Amino acid sequence: MNMKRILLTICLFASVAMTWAQKPVSAAEQKEMIRKVEAAAAKTTSLKSSFEQVKQLSIMNSKMVSKGEMSFRAPDKLRWEYLTPYSYIFILNGGKGLLKSSKSKNVVDVKQSAFFQEIAQIMMSSMTGKCLSDDSRFKVTMYKNGDMWQASLTPLNKTMKKMFSAIKLHIDPVKNIVNAVQMVEVNGDTTTITLSNTKTNESIQEKVFAID
Amino acid sequence: MRAFRRRSLLSISLLWWLSVLSVSAQHSFVGQALPTDSVTSFTSEMSFRGNGLSGVCVAKGTTVGAKGSLMNEFGIKALDFIYDAERGKVKVLNVMTFLNKWYIKRVMRQDLLILFRCNEQSVGKKHQLTKTSDGSVELTNKKYNIAYSLTPIISNGSDIEPET
Numbered sequence: 127m128n129m130k131r132i133l134l135t136i137c138l139f140a141s142v143a144m145t146w147a148q149k150p151v152s153a154a155e156q157k158e159m160i161r162k163v164e165a166a167a168a169k170t171t172s173l174k175s176s177f178e179q180v181k182q183l184s185i186m187n188s189k190m191v192s193k194g195e196m197s198f199r200a201p202d203k204l205r206w207e208y209l210t211p212y213s214y215i216f217i218l219n220g221g222k223g224l225l226k227s228s229k230s231k232n233v234v235d236v237k238q239s240a241f242f243q244e245i246a247q248i249m250m251s252s253m254t255g256k257c258l259s260d261d262s263r264f265k266v267t268m269y270k271n272g273d274m275w276q277a278s279l280t281p282l283n284k285t286m287k288k289m290f291s292a293i294k295l296h297i298d299p300v301k302n303i304v305n306a307v308q309m310v311e312v313n314g315d316t317t318t319i320t321l322s323n324t325k326t327n328e329s330i331q332e333k334v335f336a337i338d
Numbered sequence: 339m340r341a342f343r344r345r346s347l348l349s350i351s352l353l354w355w356l357s358v359l360s361v362s363a364q365h366s367f368v369g370q371a372l373p374t375d376s377v378t379s380f381t382s383e384m385s386f387r388g389n390g391l392s393g394v395c396v397a398k399g400t401t402v403g404a405k406g407s408l409m410n411e412f413g414i415k416a417l418d419f420i421y422d423a424e425r426g427k428v429k430v431l432n433v434m435t436f437l438n439k440w441y442i443k444r445v446m447r448q449d450l451l452i453l454f455r456c457n458e459q460s461v462g463k464k465h466q467l468t469k470t471s472d473g474s475v476e477l478t479n480k481k482y483n484i485a486y487s488l489t490p491i492i493s494n495g496s497d498i499e500p501e502t
Contacts (some may be wrong), residue, residue: 181413183418185432186398187403191497192411206412211497212381212394214411227392227411229383229487245412288435289414309413313432317413325364 127219149269156268159275159297165293166302170254173303175324179208182316196253196321203335204250217337224337231297233337244285251319252295253303264293275299288312362493370454372399377498382408383487395488417446421454428454445482453477453488 133270151159172195181190194208208214217224223234223242249256257279258266263286264279275294275297281287289312306320372378379396393416397406403423410416417433428450429441437443452465456475461467466478474489491497 133457179413181415183396183405183407185418186377186396187498187500188396188455189414190379190394190396191499192413208411211379211491212411214392216411224418225392227383228381229489230385230392232391311415312435315415315432 150267153272159249159268159299160258160266162299162302163180163304164259167254167256169327170303171200171325171327172330173253173326174328174330175321178320178322180318180320182318184270184315197330197334198250199335200251200254204246204253205334206249218250218336219335219337244283248293252293252307253304255295255297255302258295264285266297273299292307363389371372372404374399374401379491380488381491382489385485385497387483394491416473419450421450423454425452425454445479445484449477449486453486 143328166270173284175195177194177196178332179194180194185188192208192212193210193243194214196207197203197205202220204216204218206216209300213228215224215226217226221236223246225232225234225235228254234242247263248257251260255277258277260323263283264281267276267278267280269276277294279293281290281293283303290309291314292310293311294306294308294310296308297303298305303324303326304321305324306318308318310316315335346394372474377396377398377399379394382393382395384391384393393408393410394397395406395408397404401418402425403421405418407415407418415432417430420429421427421430421472422429423477428447429472430450432434433443439447450456452461453475456467456469464479466480470476472489474487476488477486478484479486
């Protein structure tokens with residue numbers, strides 16, 4: 127057997143294996159997985175976590191890594207803060223949003239912008255996994271990949287469709303909480319946010335979410 | 339013509355604002371050529387009629403100029419660009435749907451070109467360019483009243499990695 131044939135055989139086996147690995151779970155199993163995540167989300171009153179964001183920059187064949195901290199308090203308070211390599215704070219508190227960089231600060235009315243509303247919604251619902259049961263916004267397909275669960279969300283909403291072709295959630299099957307979110311842009315570039323040191327249901331001071 | 343210009347400006351403003359998480363432009367190979375294959379990043383601010391937007395720009399030197407991406411802090415990309423220093427041209431591609439309008443792209447191409455060249459002498463009457471001692475560059479597009487501010491991100495170099 128020549129080398130070409132060996133390589134072809136290896137590729138064939140690899141692609142079959144990958145197809146098998148990405149096979150969606152059955153409808154009944156998907157329902158049960160979503161139920162477990164929903165149950166965990168319903169019990170979550172707060173989340174606190176560090177995050178690492180990796181942005182793939184295909185035009186430069188590079189990736190940009192940003193790090194920060196996230197705090198969430200149900201139902202609608204979120205603080206998303208980048209610490210390196212730049213400083214940036216994004217806070218959602220009820221109907222208001224704060225965008226604060228090193229040079230500027232903007233307070234926006236979330237309800238005034240459909241785009242902002244979508245972003246706010248996706249950030250909060252994906253962190254808790256609540257978006258899995260949002261049939262009006264996403265078509266959800268669940269996968270089991272080794273010891274991880276993966277949910278692939280295809281946007282149904284017009285605004286979201288313009289930005290993302292898919293949003294993938296990586297879920298810890300033991301704790302039933304999301305530990306990574308991957309956003310796949312329409313042009314194929316991805317942004318992956320991985321959470322670490324996640325603490326649930328701890329008290330978070332109100333000033334963390336202050337929009338001043 | 340005036341009404342059209344006003345409408346275009348309003349559209350630019352609205353679209354930028356709608357894409358709240360969007361970007362502006364900048365560069366630090368501003369003033370000096372970016373060595374081939376070296377990567378640099380900047381924070382950017384853009385203001386237009388009292389609305390301020392911030393973002394990040396990452397650029398990589400090429401043999402003829404530079405290429406890179408403009409995105410918001412969350413990584414949502416607004417556009418990619420290719421700068422050809424020899425031909426004095428900027429090409430924008432993979433433009434976010436909200437910004438993918440010919441009149442927006444035209445303004446962006448023109449302003450990006452000035453920022454990339456970063457030469458006060460070559461700036462016309464419609465623009466004002468200021469370089470500061472910390473390496474920041476400020477550009478004002480007087481015609482459309484858009485102000486850009488670009489500040490190099492000082493990091494330990496671990497924020498930009500080659501893709502494996």
